[in-house]
Amino acid sequence: MGDEYFFPFETVREEQDRMLADVADCLQKRQHMLVHAPTGLGKTISTLGPALKYAVDNGLSIVFVTPRHTQHKIAIDTLRDIKRKFDPGFNAVDFLGKKHMCSVDGVETMHSGIFADFCGKQIEERKCAFYAQTKKSEGVPTVEAEAALAELSSGGPLHSEELIRYGKENGFCSYELAGFLARGKKPTVVIADYFHVMHPSIRERFFKRIDKDLGNTIIVIDEGHNVPDRVRDLMSINLSSFVINSAVKEARQFGYRETENYLSAIKEIIEILANKTVMNIVNDKKNRRFSLEGLVERDRFIELVELKTQCEYSQLIKDLDFIAEEILEERKQSFIASVSRFLDAWKGDDFGFVRIMKVKSRNKDFASSYNGLSSIQENKDVKIE
Incomplete structure (x- = not known):
């Protein structure tokens, strides 16, 4: 048998x-x-x-x-x-x-x-x-x-x-x-x-x-x-405070001052948006942690990046890619490449995705995410402008 x-x-x-x-x-x-x-x-x-x-x-x-x-x-x-x-x-x-x-x-x-x-x-x-x-x-x-x-x-x-x-x-x-x-x-x-x-x-x-x-x-x-x-x-991609901070240090270490300024500007924009778009507060008393989350509009973020850096968004991504390739000639990894990859993903579709900023108030770390949704029905109360 x-x-x-x-x-x-x-x-x-x-x-x-x-x-x-x-x-x-x-x-x-x-x-x-x-x-x-x-x-x-x-x-x-x-x-x-x-x-x-x-x-x-x-x-x-x-x-x-x-x-x-x-x-x-x-x-x-x-x-x-x-x-x-x-x-x-x-x-x-x-x-x-x-x-x-x-x-x-x-x-x-x-x-x-x-x-x-x-x-x-x-x-x-x-x-x-x-x-x-x-x-x-x-x-x-x-x-x-x-x-x-x-x-x-x-x-x-x-x-x-x-x-x-x-x-x-x-x-x-x-x-x-x-x-x-x-x-x-x-x-x-x-x-x-x-x-x-x-x-x-x-x-x-x-x-x-x-x-x-x-x-x-x-x-x-x-x-x-x-x-x-x-x-x-x-189907999701995240950008954490650790990665953006490491990217800023990486640009400084390799002497790319303009890139360092771009990355510092992006970090500042994300921090501002994360704090301005808070929609939900979760208080975990047991672990004494606070989590602040909010939705962010795709075009608003892109506009702020272009305004703050004085560089067209797509060109900025190309510039970061170029710098990342130069750094990869010297060592095995580049945090600037991770930032570039996130910025590129941010331009993606609205349908089936949501853009979230999250701040942990205890250590002031943040994470910015372009997340795939499990289903539109599960998120019917979430409106992406």
């Missing part, structure tokens, strides 16, 4: 048998399926088993997304059990975020946006030895990488930690190795994070990297109750 669903264990519990059949039926009918079940039921194997059977029989691939690194390991272990018993002939690759798979020491402390700038610059200028040994400029693996891929493929499904360790020990970019491993004609199971599928631009690049078509891919979403919050986070 369970062999027709690639169920690798000897005993199938009644609830598992029912779920295996339901998942298989859903796939045959090409329908969506939402599963609500208690911890310990075996949802991972009861989903991956029949999904992989259907993928192998129909030449499809699977992308299994989960918000927790521990679930990556569970999924890979499950695939190992399936391969050990059935050996159905498939590839399996475990992806984390690019920063978490990087072989360069010290990048783990970088903000994701700052790391993206650093990584892109290193690749563009061919300064990353790990990338250079892994991928040619034409986008194909090097001779050394081809040998590594053959070795890794023969070892079966690997945890991301194993692939990362292999990359560091042998001088390869683990993220690029994972991309190459995901390609090929065999049905492939890719274990990834929410953002690989939920974020529109990241999804497009990710599926291009793994050479898969979304229309021919089975998407399995683990921990589905976390999706709304995670998607909202993915």
